[in-house]
Amino acid sequence: MNLSAPSDQERVVLLVDDMPASLDFLVQALDRAGYTVLVADSGERALRLLELGVPDAILLDAAMPGMDGFATCRRIKAVDAYAHVPVIFMTGLAETEHVLAGFDAGGVDYVVKPVRIPEVLARLATHARNARIARLAREAVDIGGHGVVLVDSHGRIAWQSPQAARWLGEAFAEQNGHPPADWLLALCTASLPGGGETLALRDGRSLNLSPLGPAGLGESLLLLSPRQPGGSPSGRLALATLTRRETEVLSWIAKGKTNRDIGEILGMSPRTVNKHLEHVFEKLGVETRAAAAALATRGLDPAE
Incomplete structure (x- = not known):
């Protein structure tokens, strides 16, 4: 379909x-x-x-x-x-x-x-x-181990992916899972070199919140990425090494979409999709679509 x-x-x-x-x-x-x-x-x-x-x-x-x-x-x-x-x-x-x-x-x-x-x-x-x-x-991003939050012009969460909701619920448990509006707004609107803010999670990992810029009328996107203690990428897919577009392509591959389908969804040619996919294969150390999809679905590194 x-x-x-x-x-x-x-x-x-x-x-x-x-x-x-x-x-x-x-x-x-x-x-x-x-x-x-x-x-x-x-x-x-x-x-x-x-x-x-x-x-x-x-x-x-x-x-x-x-x-x-x-x-x-x-x-x-x-x-x-x-x-x-x-x-x-x-x-x-x-x-x-x-x-x-x-x-x-x-x-x-x-x-x-x-x-x-x-x-x-x-x-x-x-x-x-x-x-x-x-x-x-936005929902597809969760497959790759990331979370996405959409923040409106008042610093309120207009939408969040399921994974983002779980992480923010943990990080802001004392506030019933709701980050302060002024903090979110500042994070979205400030020019922050190095990629946003970092929060601590209960399992010892850290959570990096990176502003992705405007996403509509007064709305902004935040990308949430977990890191292992010490700042190294999570044992889950190290998608921090993938670009946002490569992550989106991988997510749709995991859902069984063809290059043509993905091109129509993301507004690019099948040739461009294939080029992104070549980069994904190289970064993940795999050679086939099936292997990339399996990693995305299981969220595991090849060594695991």
């Missing part, structure tokens, strides 16, 4: 509006475009639906009685399980302050009511595809 282009059966959109009947034309247009449309008439109802299943994108009315769209978006972004879902605001409030409020709440885009179908479909397709590829890429 081509993960970079979800099939029609997989594409699900959650439409949140206090008067959904007035948007029947939009529901019909989305249905014709191949989307499965879930409808909620309030922010509370939307949150309940999200507990049942995670859509590819959310179209959210900004002005609703009770919990408005901005508050609803903040609640959505506070839950790791669906914080990655792109939220596109639908609003008749086109003033700059309202647009900024939508972005500050965690939205990725907005369309002005009355909505124009071609515009909605174009924005929806772009954001849903980008979010899915980004999510899969």
Whole structure:
């Protein structure tokens, strides 16, 4: 299956509006475009639906009685399980302050009511595809022994891979696994030669947090890498010697993807994928895709 282009059966959109009947034309247009449309008439109802299943994108009315769209978006972004879902605001409030409020709440885009179908479909397709590829890429990093954290403009964790959550939970156990927001923000925004900060883990290893730069609207990525006592690479895959792109390629190899699949997912040619793979083979001391995949899946050095 081509993960970079979800099939029609997989594409699900959650439409949140206090008067959904007035948007029947939009529901019909989305249905014709191949989307499965879930409808909620309030922010509370939307949150309940999200507990049942995670859509590819959310179209959210900004002005609703009770919990408005901005508050609803903040609640959505506070839950790791669906914080990655792109939220596109639908609003008749086109003033700059309202647009900024939508972005500050965690939205990725907005369309002005009355909505124009071609515009909605174009924005929806772009954001849903980008979010899915980004999510899969972040999750794949865990296979290679790394963790990834996405930090928003306020220093809050917008998303973290499972491995990153385990490490931060251990390092910041006294804070219930939540690093201080000001510390995270400083780590993401400061120019730190040498690669960020180092934390101690209970098993004697250290955890290096390296800023990877901007990853979207006001968001930044951190890469978490474990090290053995004394600063030597972990007995797990020594991926510190791999570039970020080589790590991504190896992760997808471990998931059984072909060079063509990986090229489509990462936005590069199969020839470029093969060149990265040659470097991975050389650094890991292996000669075949199967051997590289086995190392990535088991997380062991060749000597082990």
